[in-house]
Amino acid sequence: MCSLLGLLLPAIASPADDATTRHLIKRDGRNLEVFVSTQFKPSMRDNLLQWTENIADALRQVYGHWPNRHWQISISPTAASASDPIPWAQVHREEIDRVEFFTSSVASTAELEKAWTSYHELAHLLIPYRGWGDAWFSEGLASYYQNILQARIGLISEQQMWQKLYDGFQRGLAETQYDGQSLQTVSAGLRENGGFMRVYWGGAWYFLAADTRLRLQSGGRQNLDDALKKLNECCAQQRLSVKEIVSQLDRLNRVLLFRPLYEEVSTATTVLPFDTIFASMGIDIVEGEVRLQEKGPGAKLRREIASGVGLAADL
């Protein structure tokens, strides 16, 4: 769910009243149904379908296939912001998971494709989250993977990916008015009190820490993609709380990492320091800019985050 921008938007068309055209996209024996509002002109519907195929393919860059056997995307127009091609989107955890996008009526496929929102929304589907409680965890997952997905399809470089993560953490740190409150507390009061950057990027820290710890402690044999894929194989049809998710991740991957890290991050009273993690991945920060080291074990593991290990064989 991505309420970040949507809270501010008036007058969004109701999808319930909307006539749509239905399209089926198949990949790896899995089905994606796409519903496009007939309020869009036919040429715009073509743009939207091309974009949908492209972002749906980006989502295959984590497990080698979509997280769901059957899922849906619905797209409706909004005039809310001419400058933003996708001003609002959200995930509905229903019997069939559905991602709902509200887009500009005139954006090109390329403009739509560059908007981070779609990668963020689709990344939410990577876990069988029940849709409420510990929002920081779900938003952190989406904030971490939105950048990874863009790097893996070549939309941004590895350098840009790390810069975007760095910039995100800085935005989280800049919300100092929430310092001293636990992430859990800020997350629970998000809609009433704000604190989106703290929640999204404080949460993204969890996934960066989990991913890098897994890779470092196993010498590259384990990683977050595979850990989440095991959860997907076992529990994709379930609706789990975050505590259930982290316990399952530890059990399925035979580690004691996800649950303790959950305790650490949910009670943290600021975005936790990431310098040590960046250094372990061969990343230097010089005056706010990330510099990637070419050599060393950290650099190899770091490149594998941006490229995806073993995916080439699957796709």
Ligand SMILES: [Zn+2]
């Ligand atoms: Zn979100």
